[in-house]
Amino acid sequence: MSEIKNFLYVNRKAPYGTVYALESLEVVLIGAAFDQDVSLIFMDDGVFQIKKDQNTEASGLKNFSPTYNALGDYDVNKIYVEKESLEARGMTIDDLMPLTYEDEDDDWAEKSSIRMVSADEIRDLMEESDVVLSF
């Protein structure tokens, strides 16, 4: 058996305008397909990546935000959002997409994947991870 590592993906940029958000999402899905343990952090402008009701029509870019809803199917259910970043942008958890997963180890209920954390907790998450990738 191959070794399972803890991968932490740190998303800090707005979803459109640069390719970082989409690239990160694709790498996350590929990593998860290979049975790695995957966690995501959204902080700074990265919190906009999982904002609900995105509409890219005027920009002519593809709205890839529906793909975040597939993360639960890929067993990616540790999605950390930095409180300070949300607050600084006048947002709350209700402004984010309700990302969920089905708890196969427990009662098979749909549960929220989103966990609000402080900057201090993010530091701990980074220390605990084997691999940290920043986008």
Add this chain to the structure above:
Amino acid sequence: MPTMDVNGSAVEVDEEGYLSDINDWNKVIGAALAETEEVELTDAHWEVIDFLREYYDEYQIAPAVRVLTKAIGKKLGKDKGNSKYLYELFPYGPAKQACKIGGLPKPTGCI
């Protein structure tokens, strides 16, 4: 850009034979793509292809095979949500072949 001949009209495909524009797709083109994969389409095949197209519509991605297997099990029943059943239908990879026939891009995470 390479093309594929379907009943006399040219359809754009990529180097690996995947449809270039998902909006070009219809069941006739699907059948022609199946021929290139040497898959004989039955209702059981279409069930998986239709499922994949719906999944793409909702999530904007073609799922990896592990995710597909699980999702099919949930939607169509446990007897269909397993590798054996899906590989019998699509011997060269259910996600890869069914996506191609359904006019979807190559699954993310498929190498």
